Amino acid sequence: MPEGSLCNKKPVDTAEGVTTLLADKSGKTYYEEMKSLDVDSDLLWKTIQNTCKSRMRTWLEICAHCGMCADSCFLYLANKKDPKQVPAYKIQSTLGEIIKKKGKVDNAFMLHAMEVAWAQCTCCNRCGTYCPHGIDTGIMFGYLRGLLYQQGFTPWEMKIGAGMHRVYNAQMDISSEDYIDTFEWMIEENEDEWPGLAVEVDKKNADIMYTVNAREAKHYPEDLAEAAILFHVAGENWTIPARGWEQSSLAMFAGDWAACKMQVDCVYDAMERLEPKRMVGTECGHAHRATVVEGPYWAGRKSGRPPVESIHYIEWLAEALRTGKLKIDPAKRIKEPVTLQDSCNYVRNHGLKKIAREIISYIVEPGYFIEMCPNKEHNFCCGGGGGFNGIGYFRKQRNVGLKIKRDQIIATGAKLVIAPCHNCWDAIRDLEEEFDIGIKWSFLKPLIVKMLIVPDHLKPKEEDE
Amino acid sequence: MHALLTGPFFYGSFGICVIGMIVRFYQYFNGLSWQLDRVAYKQYPAMGFRGAVRSIYKWLIPYGTYGWRSQPVMTAAFFGFHIAVVCLPLFLLGHNVFLKEKFGFSLFTITTPVADFLTWMALVSLAFLILRRLILPEVRIMTDKKDWGVLILSLAPLVTGLLTRYQIGDYLFWLNAHILTGELVLVAIPFTKLSHVFLFFASRAQLGMDFGIKRGGLKGSKMAW
Numbered sequence: 251m252p253e254g255s256l257c258n259k260k261p262v263d264t265a266e267g268v269t270t271l272l273a274d275k276s277g278k279t280y281y282e283e284m285k286s287l288d289v290d291s292d293l294l295w296k297t298i299q300n301t302c303k304s305r306m307r308t309w310l311e312i313c314a315h316c317g318m319c320a321d322s323c324f325l326y327l328a329n330k331k332d333p334k335q336v337p338a339y340k341i342q343s344t345l346g347e348i349i350k351k352k353g354k355v356d357n358a359f360m361l362h363a364m365e366v367a368w369a370q371c372t373c374c375n376r377c378g379t380y381c382p383h384g385i386d387t388g389i390m391f392g393y394l395r396g397l398l399y400q401q402g403f404t405p406w407e408m409k410i411g412a413g414m415h416r417v418y419n420a421q422m423d424i425s426s427e428d429y430i431d432t433f434e435w436m437i438e439e440n441e442d443e444w445p446g447l448a449v450e451v452d453k454k455n456a457d458i459m460y461t462v463n464a465r466e467a468k469h470y471p472e473d474l475a476e477a478a479i480l481f482h483v484a485g486e487n488w489t490i491p492a493r494g495w496e497q498s499s500l501a502m503f504a505g506d507w508a509a510c511k512m513q514v515d516c517v518y519d520a521m522e523r524l525e526p527k528r529m530v531g532t533e534c535g536h537a538h539r540a541t542v543v544e545g546p547y548w549a550g551r552k553s554g555r556p557p558v559e560s561i562h563y564i565e566w567l568a569e570a571l572r573t574g575k576l577k578i579d580p581a582k583r584i585k586e587p588v589t590l591q592d593s594c595n596y597v598r599n600h601g602l603k604k605i606a607r608e609i610i611s612y613i614v615e616p617g618y619f620i621e622m623c624p625n626k627e628h629n630f631c632c633g634g635g636g637g638f639n640g641i642g643y644f645r646k647q648r649n650v651g652l653k654i655k656r657d658q659i660i661a662t663g664a665k666l667v668i669a670p671c672h673n674c675w676d677a678i679r680d681l682e683e684e685f686d687i688g689i690k691w692s693f694l695k696p697l698i699v700k701m702l703i704v705p706d707h708l709k710p711k712e713e714d715e
Numbered sequence: 716m717h718a719l720l721t722g723p724f725f726y727g728s729f730g731i732c733v734i735g736m737i738v739r740f741y742q743y744f745n746g747l748s749w750q751l752d753r754v755a756y757k758q759y760p761a762m763g764f765r766g767a768v769r770s771i772y773k774w775l776i777p778y779g780t781y782g783w784r785s786q787p788v789m790t791a792a793f794f795g796f797h798i799a800v801v802c803l804p805l806f807l808l809g810h811n812v813f814l815k816e817k818f819g820f821s822l823f824t825i826t827t828p829v830a831d832f833l834t835w836m837a838l839v840s841l842a843f844l845i846l847r848r849l850i851l852p853e854v855r856i857m858t859d860k861k862d863w864g865v866l867i868l869s870l871a872p873l874v875t876g877l878l879t880r881y882q883i884g885d886y887l888f889w890l891n892a893h894i895l896t897g898e899l900v901l902v903a904i905p906f907t908k909l910s911h912v913f914l915f916f917a918s919r920a921q922l923g924m925d926f927g928i929k930r931g932g933l934k935g936s937k938m939a940w
């Protein structure tokens with residue numbers, strides 16, 4: 251059977267398609283069908299010829315097979331230094347082989363390549379900074395994912411995720427109405443405590459257009475409330491777009507470049523429609539990477555920039571704390587050992603290390619903050635990046651991958667891990683579940699809301715006045 | 716034989732090497748694509764240039780990067796070998812006498828004891844690199860015939876050079892062998908992994924531009940190579 255009914259080369263782009271895929275519990279049939287999915291070698295080779303240019307070809311060619319990148323990969327370390335986990339080996343034995351064979355590879359090879367691409371690399375790009383030749387294996391894995399996706403060899407959740415973006419312009423089945431309803435519901439819930447709390451949808455020329463990760467609307471609506479509260483207290487002129495509110499991109503993890511473009515186009519449209527001064531995105535690493543760092547290129551923007559200045563939540567937060575728009579009550583600062591998870595996606599890959607530490611300096615009592623080792627650009631991936639967290643088929647491998655972060659956290663002695671990234675947050679929650687090391691983990695928003703000095707005029711009025 | 720090696724063979728191999736390098740350099744930079752690589756190379760030339768230079772020079776300094784510092788012994792061997800194989804062919808007295816004769820100019824030269832030291836340093840370092848390749852599982856798993864080919868190819872001029880230097884056996888034979896293997900290396904440079912002698916700069920420059928322009932450079936954060 252060349253093309254399955256669920257597992258095939260066609261991306262899902264209808265609501266029914268997504269529902270049918272979802273109904274196949276854990277992708278049982280999907281993965282069964284994948285075992286007999288044909289490889290379209292001509293298409294594969296043609297795509298490579300058109301898209302694999304000098305940068306990657308040279309990387310593959312000049313790799314000295316020196317193994318200097320081995321220790322830089324957390325998955326190599328987590329898997330007891332299994333030589334099969336050396337970054338250069340992983341990419342040479344997959345993408346390298348496909349190119350050597352001019353695309354003439356079989357089903358078994360592709361199944362294996364899929365496992366390597368999604369379960370042996372999180373595209374954290376750490377190895378790229380440890381290779382003397384500047385060979386960034388993470389980038390090549392991103393590329394390989396695209397090739398595999400085109401051939402239908404992609405994990406079940408990735409196909410669904412990319413499909414969601416195609417259908418809903420969001421990583422989950424949430425319509426614009428659902429999103430706005432949820433946001434407004436959260437405002438109502440908190441109005442009593444925060445008089446005047448409001449959200450305006452589609453306001454033009456606001457100072458800030460706020461974008462989120464769809465899971466906030468679906469599973470963690472309090473995150474939306476906290477964002478609203480912080481903007482409210484800071485006195486910001488902000489808005490949310492009715493369309494183009496989703497910043498995250500499972501399509502990027504899936505390697506569905508067309509869906510990536512659709513997704514960011516939708517956000518950039520909102521920017522062009524509402525003309526805000528800036529866009530602020532939520533506390534998510536890959537969402538920032540997708541919409542701010544990589545997105546402009548998918549959208550074909552020569553400047554490499556989104557239509558309006560776009561910043562990560564921690565950049566806005568640091569600025570609000572620095573300028574005094576938000577004030578922290580010194581008595582409420584964190585007074586227990588605390589550490590910070592640097593997200594690869596905006597620290598290693600977008601240089602926000604100082605900003606993250608500036609926030610720490612405002613909210614942690616001096617002496618209580620302990621850096622992980624290594625940290626900043628050299629920090630290890632949380633263990634669940636690049637979609638790894640979400641793939642049931644590779645759960646075992648993911649849990650092994652969590653060990654490095656577990657040991658890093660234990661070594662700090664911290665009781666609280668601040669993780670301003672959805673994926674990192676998930677991975678750290680899962681590692682606590684899996685290994686029970688007795689830590690708490692948190693985004694920044696809930697911590698800050700609890701520490702604020704609230705100006706009198708924003709406090710609820712006394713009952714009998 | 717000697718006349719052939721020092722005449723047409725020399726000019727030929729030298730020409731192939733230089734032209735090959737130029738062509739491949741051109742192909743490399745011509746093949747960079749802002750949209751496929753997702754780096755707006757042309758939009759931010761100053762930041763790109765700064766990133767490229769930084770990424771190259773940091774890695775040229777022994778222990779100048781986290782990567783180098785994380786593997787001190789390997790780094791010593793690596794630089795031991797590379798410093799020698801860059802300096803020896805360029806600055807050896809004999810080579811410069813030859814150069815003067817062929818092209819009418821010569822470069823700075825090193826004294827014989829220095830040259831001996833460099834050669835032995837290169838050999839010891841190379842021996843270490845070979846041992847490493849044989850022993851460490853993370854290196855062994857990737858090592859293929861081409862890697863050995865390149866190692867043997869770079870070893871050959873060193874060994875023949877030493878035999879000539881100490882005049883062991885037939886001097887003229889070893890001298891010719893030395894010249895021939897040296898010329899083989901020249902010819903091999905553009906077509907094999909030895910292309911890294913110049914593509915290293917291209918590849919490092921690219922990643923430097925990538926970080927300088929896109930991944931944090933414009934946020935004022937230098938990549939900590």
Ligand code: SF4
Nearest residue numbers: 313314316317319381
């Ligand atoms: S990717 Fe770089 S560090 Fe890794 S083996 Fe190749 S050349 Fe060495």
Ligand code: SF4
Nearest residue numbers: 323371372375377388
């Ligand atoms: S990008 Fe990260 S996970 Fe992937 S091979 Fe490199 S270090 Fe390992």
Ligand code: SF4
Nearest residue numbers: 535594632635673674
């Ligand atoms: S989840 Fe966080 S740490 Fe892991 S790859 Fe993504 S950003 Fe990096």
